[in-house]
Amino acid sequence: EAQANFNKDLSFRKWATKHGGLYVRPDERTPPNPGLAHLPHRDQITTDGKKLTLMNPAYMMRQMTEEFEEVYGIKGSITGSVLLNPPINEPDPWEKRILERFKKDPSEVIEITDIDGAPFLRLMRPMFMTKGCVKCHGFLGFKDGDLRGGISVSIPLDPYSSEARQVSQTMAWIVGLLWLFGVIGVFRHTRN
Numbered sequence: 186e187a188q189a190n191f192n193k194d195l196s197f198r199k200w201a202t203k204h205g206g207l208y209v210r211p212d213e214r215t216p217p218n219p220g221l222a223h224l225p226h227r228d229q230i231t232t233d234g235k236k237l238t239l240m241n242p243a244y245m246m247r248q249m250t251e252e253f254e255e256v257y258g259i260k261g262s263i264t265g266s267v268l269l270n271p272p273i274n275e276p277d278p279w280e281k282r283i284l285e286r287f288k289k290d291p292s293e294v295i296e297i298t299d300i301d302g303a304p305f306l307r308l309m310r311p312m313f314m315t316k317g318c319v320k321c322h323g324f325l326g327f328k329d330g331d332l333r334g335g336i337s338v339s340i341p342l343d344p345y346s347s348e349a350r351q352v353s354q355t356m357a358w359i360v361g362l363l364w365l366f367g368v369i370g371v372f373r374h375t376r377n
Contacts, residue, residue: 265334
């Protein structure tokens with residue numbers, strides 16, 4: 186499930202990057218991104234007077250993963266050591282540790298850890314700069330191919346633990362009933 190969610194997030198991000206982001210109407214939830222203030226075309230006005238602001242792929246992903254978490258409890262994050270939009274995209278302690286590890290070994294990490302006292306399966310893979318990323322992040326000193334940070338997915342394990350307990354209880358009842366019928370059968374067979 187973690188890999189499927191990661192692949193979904195990555196595909197969406199790649200799509201958004203290929204399109205250079207997306208212009209939307211600014212509102213309270215989506216104000217103009219201060220991290221993109223260096224872009225001359227961040228804010229636009231349509232020919233009929235509507236104001237638009239650019240959402241870069243990271244901004245889009247953050248909103249999408251926040252809404253996905255509200256509905257499904259699955260967390261997603263794009264973060265790095267050099268932040269474009271602190272403190273919003275700041276790594277948590279686990280992500281910080283993995284980002285440091287990526288500097289030596291940029292291979293995926295899967296671990297079970299606690300988030301706010303609840304167990305989660307966490308998957309994080311390194312994120313490298315691509316040509317489409319340079320538009321928004323190049324001014325930070327990154328170039329195509331550089332390790333930019335990481336993308337993570339965190340799956341809550343409590344629903345799986347609950348389901349596993351139910352399956353175990355059901356299996357215990359089935360085995361217990363089979364044992365009981367077996368004992369009764371042996372007892373009846375030995376009486377005859």
